[in-house]
Amino acid sequence: MPVAPIVLPPLPRLPAAVPRSGVSSDARRALRQLLGDVDRALATAFRDGADASALARRRSESVQRIVAHVWSACLGEVSGAALFAVGGFGRGLLFPYSDVDLLALVGPSDPARLRALEQCFATLWDIGLKVGHAVRDLPQCRALAANDASVFTSLLDARRLVGDPALEESITAITTDPALWPPAAYLAVRLAERDARHARYNDTAYNLEPNLKDGPGGLRTLDALRWLGRRLAHADDFDDMVGEGLLDPAEKNTLEQAEATLRHYRFALHLEAGRAEERLLFDYQRALATRLGFEDEHEKNLGVEQFMQGYYRAASQVERLGVQIAERFEEMLEPPSAAQAVGEDFIRYGKRLAVRDPDLFMRRPAALVEAFIVRLGEQGIVGFTADTMRRIHQATAALERSLADDADVLAAFLRLLRLGAPAVEALWRMNRHGLLAAILPAFGTVFGRMQYDLFHVYTVDEHTLRVLRNVARFADPAAAAEFPIACEIWPTLAQPELLLLAALFHDIAKGRGGDHSVLGEEEALAFGRRLGLPEADTQLVAWLVRWHLLMSTTAQRQDITDPDVVQRFAETVDTSERLDLLYLLTIADIIGTSPKLWNGWKDRLLADLYTATRYALGSEDELPPDAAARVRACREQALTLLEGEGFTADACMRVWRGFPESSFLRHHPEQIAWQTAAVLQAKGATPLVAVHPQSIRGTTELFVYVPDRDGLFAAVTAMLDRLHLSVMEARILSSPTGMALDTFLLLESDTQQPASAERAEELKQRLHRALSQPGHVHQPSRRSMSRHLKHFQAAPKIAFSTVGGRTRLALVCSDRPGLLAAVAQAMTDAGVRVHDARIATFGERVEDFFLITDRHDAPLDIAQQDRLLQALLERLGTAKRA
Structure with missing residues (x-):
């Protein structure tokens, strides 16, 4: 992202306002021109490298002066009425085409005042502001806030722009009333809103056309964290949340850097679209990448892919930390629990796992992996304590360069993989804490890596984790109706960890410019040897990575009713063990690429090829008939x-x-x-x-x-x-x-x-x-x-x-x-x-x-x-x- 000195346009000079006289047509033209001048100056400053957050604040300040000017011209200095900014405007941020959300707080119904308010809002629309407004009295405001958490939340951001200062205290009295949305109820409703919002975006930040504002890991997630901090811990911002122990300084920095990226992209998107567009549509992605200075490195690392990787990485960090911080809020509200020993190194407090020794992870890094193994074995555990999560992050960051070569860490990682299907959930959690990328540095390079097409709907890291989850489904007897052959094969696997490793590495070399299957094979060979696998097992994992596309391409591109096709495929596969593993990996890979790719036809194709190949791999007297x-x-x-x-x-x-x-x-x-x-x-x-x-x-x-x-x-x-x-x-x-x-x-x-x-x-x-x-x-x-x-x-x-x-x-x-x-x-x-x-x-x-x-x-x-x-x-x- 380009860095340049912040050169902000000056705040606007406003025409003289005559209280309660309204805004003349000449004054409206002047205000319209002034607003246009501000927006053009902000756009120029952005193109010159100014910080998007600073520009959004400057636009908010400029619009605030204009709104206050129009209010004064239409209503004058009145008691018992005030105008508040809410939403993003309340937080002091307005992007180029953001709505200007306003709350007019007034006393008992006064026809003359209501007409003046109508004139005020009409004037704001006329001069070019997209205004969303509500007009309420205090009892209405309180009643709505009591019944609707979204209204209550909007009041948390309410900021008086102009009018009676006493009403500001009235709003504060509503938002601090302990009877309105107590912490537990507020947390529950906010988490339910988050889940419903994320469900609209397939519960992933990795959509091909993501929503910068409302999608998982978007700017709304950051707003929600601040709302929870304010209501549950009296922490107004991330600095206060660090003081309350809900964030550590490194996490705060991560959130702020991710927020800066998301705001930068949002500012650019508004300018590119010429309207309040929050979705990074294909229509804009290439143009935005060019606008922000991203260039093609080679055909497998396009500028637009680098641009989108910046978004995905930021959104993923926000989404991951958002989940963990929500868990900390839940822990904060849970009643105290007596400690129960879990082995030598861990303690259980109710539904959460903690370390006995605060320095355990630094003293014995293998315990980072062991913590996730222990969590798998403990019934009813929902997560780690906030302190333990913090120590996992701190140790991972401090030891990051050494974890990939630490023999004890790798031995613990292999023990985890040998658990088979249950290990997949642990790998997902390790990824959320950044530990998986520390142990597998190559996995970190594909974090947020996307491919600019309609086939790969997830980033490489997200796809890989979904493939692992698909593999784990084959261990579930309930999946036998959907995957009969796969579920029949799974119990026969002598070493399921080899399939998990192949799934981890099959796309790990994407974006490097060469054949990712060949490059991934080299990565798998190197890691298998560091892991201490027998050479035959290492070679098997590497072979699966090298040929992970073979079965799907053979089935879909060739005539598998032709014995010659089947025979050539069988000669490449060579053994029944390879065939079993390749069949499972192929199904998991197809489904993990896009939910829309799997259908009955592909299921039948792969099943037919699998069956024919098993026959071809049989003894000499079982060769296919002529x-x-x-x-x-x-x-x-x-x-x-x-x-x-x-x-x-x-x-x-x-x-x-x-x-x-x-x-x-x-x-x-x-x-x-x-x-x-x-x-x-x-x-x-x-x-x-x-x-x-x-x-x-x-x-x-x-x-x-x-x-x-x-x-x-x-x-x-x-x-x-x-x-x-x-x-x-x-x-x-x-x-x-x-x-x-x-x-x-x-x-x-x-x-x-x-x-x-x-x-x-x-x-x-x-x-x-x-x-x-x-x-x-x-x-x-x-x-x-x-x-x-x-x-x-x-x-x-x-x-x-x-x-x-x-x-x-x-x-x-x-x-x-x-x-x-x-x-x-x-x-x-x-x-x-x-x-x-x-x-x-x-x-x-x-x-x-x-x-x-x-x-x-x-x-x-x-x-x-x-x-x-x-x-x-x-x-x-x-x-x-x-």
Whole structure:
């Protein structure tokens, strides 16, 4: 953040005011001009490096003079009435477009005075101030404060601007009355308000477009700490809270530095938006980063990422300390408890843990980790005492450079990890106290590290901790319904600590400029050896870090029904132990990246790949059967299912004469049985459109059986786009009898869930009507791009290769409405046939893979590839070969 001498504009000189005469039009113009001059001067001072807090105070002082001037002009010097600033204005801070919140305290209703107040507020609006005001008498003020904690809180900030001084004492009498919101009740209501407010922002400070004011760790959190200090401990500010033992000096400095960052960003955001915007929207992030002097280091450490890391670090520090200070307030209000010994080094006071020896952590640093282990083993413990928390912070800060290499500390850390799933909660708490980053310095470097995209919705540190929590869920039998294979694997793990370590390190090298998997592997190797793990265990953790993306990319980008794909994956994995750990890590990683990423389709994909790979890793006599054997096995299982539904073997065989052999290689027996039943029930009628709302693949399955023709894929995808259904996978097959057997796996675009029965029927009817018009050209629908996507558009990258007698097209591009339908239409324009499609979307990034041929089912030559590239250019915009 730039540092420069504070050069503040002078306070405004006001035009002469005639009491009770109101404000003339000339005076209003002068005040409007004056206010504009103040704001322009403040903006210039900010650009020149002046402190945002000082500028916000200067704006408050300037506005205060203007407000007092208008009050005097409209009401004059009156007794029994006064005007108070509340909210941020009451605290003496006004950002460039902040509301000016006012409370007019008046005596019994006086029509003339009320008209003068109306004139006063109208004048303030007219000159350009966004005023929020309330007019009350003292009994009303007291009654509202007694019934509404938010009103009571607003009075804590109330500051008299002008009017009867006696009323200031009346406000103070309300806020200091012990009968109104006693400490315990006030703490409870403030914590409930905090929890409700945080829930609106997913209980995390790490939102992609965070709210500087109301989000977790935002400026409201700092205000709330001051309100609690004032009401519960008679501590008006952080200095007073240090005196009361609620903060130590280092924590106070941390809060003040974080507050300075948040205020700096808020001031800049108001100026950039030109209004009272509190959200760091994508619309402003890049411009703000440039305005505040952040520059791109390399493609994996952009200036905007550095800018946002500054926010995330500040907000995280505020959020963490806010939780801990709230615990201290709770402890302060708890009745005294008798001490109970907990081992040699710790004491329990009711629900809180303390150290026997105040110097324990400095004398024996391993006790820092042991404290969290002991806390796990004690029933009913809710936290540490305030004094113990303070000593943890002080020791961590004092010993920070040595903790990562202290053999006893590392031995204690390994003991913690060996507790398995329960260790995850301790790791979260250690992170809140800064201890995790002290033991793992590399973890500290990704504190607040974000990636500027729509795929990674959390910072690296937050994502890592969520991955750990997801891993711990596999130990809970209640999760078996959602994660049956994972919960079956977990009890078989001989060393769950190795999975926890892999989760800790899998993204630890993000932002360094190289391949984070390779760099993370090196970090994991070094730490495993410092930790004293056997070399084989260290190598296993490092392998998991190196290949933590392998399973998800294989499942989503390749055809896992192809034995060669599975065999190559199995050769890389090599052992069942690696496969088990990689499967658990992959699921935890996907869910921890974004709650919206996990769905039934991905669950089924990973389960299928896991099962096939276990089979491939078996003994020599359990190798996967050859293609002919696999076809026979699929036919036999499908026939058993069909006969169970009353179909005869002869009828099924007649249908299967029109199914290509690849149908039985690429589909599950359940899918073959369902498709066959649909054909038999149609009795030769085409087009046949069958929709299974909840297929075994965790998706809605669409089966189209029609006479084959060029452009069919484009027609189907255009209709799916109109119905807002996303294609996860498409398999386009042609029968020996000239029929197309096209299968699409679908999810609802908005929810990423399978379609309802009603939606499935709608799809069936509308697609049937569309395919009944073979000469009709089905153009993709035109929909506007979302605000989010507009900020992440990049030129597509296209690569061609040859696979098994077909051309493989890899398309990497930015997502947008109607993308797949546009690609399909481009292929039709270029005379290309689609045989297979794998569709994967990662936030705003799309990675689609197609197996294609020309209209003679031959691979595309260079000229045909260029024609397709040109067609894609016309549909998608500028593209380039990868």
